[in-house]
Amino acid sequence: MSKIFIINGYAGSGKDTFVHMVASSCPRSKIANLHSSDKAKEALKLLGWSGLKTKEARRLLADLCVFGQDITIDLIHEALEGCPEVLFFHERNPERIALLLRIFPTASTIWVERQVSQEQKQEEDIWGMEDFNYDYYIRNNSTLEELLVTVTRFINNIIGGYLR
Numbered sequence: 001m002s003k004i005f006i007i008n009g010y011a012g013s014g015k016d017t018f019v020h021m022v023a024s025s026c027p028r029s030k031i032a033n034l035h036s037s038d039k040a041k042e043a044l045k046l047l048g049w050s051g052l053k054t055k056e057a058r059r060l061l062a063d064l065c066v067f068g069q070d071i072t073i074d075l076i077h078e079a080l081e082g083c084p085e086v087l088f089f090h091e092r093n094p095e096r097i098a099l100l101l102r103i104f105p106t107a108s109t110i111w112v113e114r115q116v117s118q119e120q121k122q123e124e125d126i127w128g129m130e131d132f133n134y135d136y137y138i139r140n141n142s143t144l145e146e147l148l149v150t151v152t153r154f155i156n157n158i159i160g161g162y163l164r
Contacts (some may be wrong), residue, residue: 034079
């Protein structure tokens with residue numbers, strides 16, 4: 001049985017870094033890392049998008065993700081067919097997080113926190129991401145070494161029972 005974590009945080013907060021550190025710390029375990037925007041990014045690249053995440057591109061990605069809500073659920077089901085011990089799924093919209101929790105009731109949520117400017121918060125937080133009541137809060141306001149300490153605690157205390 002896979003454990004699903006729905007992970008959120010501002011751009012540059014360290015969400016992918018956190019997941020990569022978890023995976024690197026557990027090399028014998030199968031850990032999947034998916035983003036709700038993966039299919040939207042693929043579609044935009046087909047239309048000529050360079051991959052640069054400008055304010056406008058982020059907004060368009062967000063809109064495409066809302067449009068493709070069923071694709072998000074299919075992505076998770078496809079990933080689970082590969083039998084990962086742990087699946088991290090990046091989702092920004094709290095309403096969609098709540099929907100995913102109804103579909104996958106044993107999933108847990110993570111907020112990765114890092115100091116960002118007020119301007120970045122206003123630009124990015126179009127849904128009230130910080131207002132959601134997450135199960136786990138990962139503080140990433142220091143060094144990579146300190147984040148690795150947090151990752152180690154997370155593995156030992158939270159996901160250890162799911163890993164080989």
